[in-house]
Amino acid sequence: MLKRKLASLVTALALAGAALTAAPSTPAAASDNGLSIRPAMGWSSWSFVRRWPDETKMKAQADALVSSGLSAKGYVYINLDDFYQKCDANGFMVDSFGRWAVDAAKFPSGIKALADYVHAKGLKFGFYVTPGIAKNAVTRNTPVEGTSYHAADIADTTQTHKNYNCKNMYRLKYSHPGAQAFINSWANQMASWGVDYLKIDGVDATTIADVEAWDRALRATGRPINFALSNNLPIAQAATWKRLANSWRTQGDVECYCGPGPNGSGFPLTDWSHISSRFNSAASWQPHAGPGGWNDLDSLQIGNGDQVGINADQRRSHMTLWAMAATPLLLGTDLTALTSVDLAMLTNDRLIAVNQDGVAAQRIISSGVNQVWRKREANGDYIVALFNTGTSGASTVGVTWSQVGFSGPAEVTNLWSGAAEGTVASSYSATLRPGETRLIRARPTATDRYEAESATISQGVVESNHAGYSGTGFVNYDNVAGSSVSFQVNAAAAGQASLTLRYANGTTVNRPMTIAVNGTSTTVDFPVTGAWTTWQSATITAPLNAGANTVTATATTANGGPNLDYLDLASTAPPPSxxxxxxxxxxxxxxxxxxxxxxxxxxxxxxxxxxxxxxxxxxxxxxxxxxxxxxxxxxxxxxxxxxxxxxxxxxxxxxxxxxxxxxxxxxxxxxxxxxxxxxxxxxxxxxxxxxxxxxxx
Missing domain, CATH: 2.60.120.260 (Galactose-binding domain-like)
Structure with a gap:
């Protein structure tokens, strides 16, 4: 009888599979340009070189990226940021087609020659722009390349765009076809130079049309160009940024601008407050990241040893958060002066693998200075990061495996040191110095078990008066219809899973229950077991969503349900081959x-x-x-x-x-x-x- 009822349950659940595997809300599709399947890695000029980039400095950083061994670890972009342009009193000087003119004093060989130099080293070259058209282009009324249109036709001179250098950028009238043609000509020029990565800065909710135009233009070039948006983008438009771009800056600059040089340049490049402020934004933006589109926490400021700014503990926490958040790893420091301590951090294969696994971590504990983040990788391992974000005093940070998302013991590896920490039963903790982190890989060694006494109980009590139970007890249902036990279970991926309920029924009649998986239910008998100390298992197969699922067992008669010990969850799908x-x-x-x-x-x-x-x-x-x-x-x-x-x-x-x-x-x-x-x-x-x-x- 039980076998027949279970078969009916399997059939009913299979028919409801589409409903059961649908996510509560469908995330926006990522950009389909085929780029940034994993977060970009490399170096950007802004943090260290700042307002004074030139050909010699860029080549020196490219040389150092290779000679340091960083490029062999995947750090391959050399990105030229702002202040490569030439300006006069009216803003950016422009070429014959209204595009920004490169300062020949800084780049005498031109941008293409610099990109060629970078490519010859097996690296990729990045570039920078902001929305709009320069005032000088409109004043000169330069033609739009390949068309009969001119700058005055496409510029809205009543409105200007945000720009951090020469200012004087008019907005474009995208109702006019010449506006898209102008962006196309600029993108084509960049492609002809060999640009592999483009950062468009000054993006906000009013510049969506500009981002769309650049996305179309970059695709039309036929060259794969990683498309990055900056900075401090509004999260309300997260779905738009994800659809159009490969990364988007979630906050303002990570630099503290507190150095001794002009405009706050020089060391320190950043400080702990600018790093620790990223924890909240990373948690808020986490649902929007995934292959093809990433939350950008800004440059990675590791590379200056223990000189100034952030100490070694804080730098490891900096690297850990960037790895857990799956944010682009774009170094901002002087690669020609790397210390052995920092180089070891940046080239740690285990940390790089966490960043490149294609999963953005969730924050599961935030209590004072204590934070815990988790992610589950495709192979079923859990990556867990513990942080003490404070600036004084040690703190003990702990987490249970059930909070992480599984039950039972796990084999633990310290990912910073690579040391095996053995089998850990049900929780993990570490006493951390201020600014210190602990990053571990937890590999569950048993089926995920969910004890009934830890579930949500309605009209029932936890008891321990019948031997043979697991954990600290079992649930005795009240003898009423509608009494229930509800489990919150986590699945690594959407798909079929085995759900095993361990129960005892010491009466002389079956005690049927409705089993609901994410709200879709069917009824199954739980036959007599002969005694309350005789435990049996009933296994059913049901489709689960990736992540959180609710499984509820509800009594359907006045007799209530059987005594319930636990629910075991095991995926029926083999590991990927x-x-x-x-x-x-x-x-x-x-x-x-x-x-x-x-x-x-x-x-x-x-x-x-x-x-x-x-x-x-x-x-x-x-x-x-x-x-x-x-x-x-x-x-x-x-x-x-x-x-x-x-x-x-x-x-x-x-x-x-x-x-x-x-x-x-x-x-x-x-x-x-x-x-x-x-x-x-x-x-x-x-x-x-x-x-x-x-x-x-």
Whole structure:
């Protein structure tokens, strides 16, 4: 009878699958330009170089990004920020088509030559602009390139845009076709120079039309250009920023402008108050981040040793928050003066992996100076960060595994040190110095268990007078229809899951209950077990949403429900065996490109020809030992590539195909650890095939 009823429950829940797996609210779609599948990594000129960029300084920072080993870790952007332009009393000087003129005294070889220099090092080049059209363009009435329109046709001279340098930027009349044509011409110029990343500054709720115009223009160039918005964008328009761009600044500048030089330049670049203020904004913006679009907390100010500004504990907390929030890691410090302490922070593979996992963490505890953040990665591991954000006094910060999102013991690894901390039963705590952090990986070692005595009980009591229960007791339902126990369970991903209810029924009649999963319910009997000390389990399969779910067991007769011990949750889906190339961490010139015939519709191009141009995938293996790995890619002819597992000795193979549109496969064998592993695909001397996906045998 129970088996038949459970089968009916499974069928009913399967029919309701669409309703059960729908998220409470549908998040806005991320930009579909194929870029920033993972947060960008690199360096930006604003924090250290500030208002005085030039060709020599930019080249020196590019050189240091490579020689320090940072580029090999994925820091590949060299971004030129503001003050590269030439101005007069009326604002920005312009070229013959009304676009900002580059100051030839600062950049005598031109921007293209600088971008070429950056590219030759296996890096990517970033640039800067603000909305609108310069007053000088309107005064000269410069033509719009490729059209019969002129600046005076498209400028609204009654309104100006925000600008932090030469000011005098008129708004554009996007009702006129020449306005989009003007932005197109500017974007085309940047693409011809080799720009890979564009920051548009001065964005707010009144500039949505400008952001839309730049998004259209960048796509039309045919060049992949990572599109970043700045700064202090209003969260009310979060869905818009996510639709149009690859990142958006959630606050004002992280720089303190408290140095001894002009305009507050020089060291310190920042202070703890400017870092710690990011905790609240990161928590508020968290739901809006994901592959293709990221919350930007501003530059990472690590690289000046213990000189001034933020001490070593605070810098580690700075790095930890940026990693947990999955924000772009764009360094703002002087790369030519890196200290060994800071370089070790910036190149910590475990921290980089947390940033690049494609998940923005949630804040689950905020109490005084104590904060705890958590995220669940694709392989089921939980990453937990504990912080003491205070400036004086140690504080003990703790969290239970149930607060993190699972029950039962977990294997804990300290991600800053790499040290294994063993099996931790049900909670974790650390006594932290002011400004200190603790970052751990918690890998649950058992099925997630939800004790009934810890659930929400309506018309029932917790008792412990019948032996054999788990935990501290069980729930004795009141003998009334409608008495219930409601569990809040967490699933790593949407999909089918096994729900096991442990119960005892010492009466002589079945005690049916309605089982509701996220509000959709069906009824199932709970037969007699012979005694109240005889416990049995009933397992059903139901579709769960990713994240939080509510499972409620409600009595349907005046007899109430059986005694209920716990609910166990176990996913019925095996760990992923296939991993898309575009989901990996891209470094150097590697870039995501569309591919109709490829799995997921995308692939990774420009792998190889330099050590920096690589793809690193994080994969999960159930056990340690040799494992077959099938690589799918596209290539016209034959090309070789290497695969390195966990930084070990690489295995070299070749892939032969008819063209770059038709995926072909080859298989190699590599040694994997039990649990999480990294697979790096590269070719130091020649181009490798384009990478579609990887499948573990």
């Amino acid at each position: 296939a991993y898309e190339g575009e989901a990996g961490a891209l470094s150097g010139a590697a870039v995501v490109s569309s591919c109709t015939a490829c799995s997921g519709g995308s692939k990774v191009r420009f792998i190889g020809n330099a050590p920096a141009n690589a793809v690193t995938l994080t994969v999960t293996s159930a056990s340690a030992g040799p494992r077959e790995v099938t690589i799918a890619g596209t290539v016209g002819g034959t090309r070789s590539f290497s695969v390195s597992a966990n930084g070990g000795v690489p295995v070299t193979a070749t892939l032969t195909g008819p063209d770059f549109n038709t995926p072909v496969t080859t298989t190699v064998t590599v040694p994997l650890n039990a649990g999480t592993n990294t697979l790096r695909f590269f070719n130091d001397t020649a181009y490798a095939p384009d990478l579609d996906r990887v499948t573990l045998g």
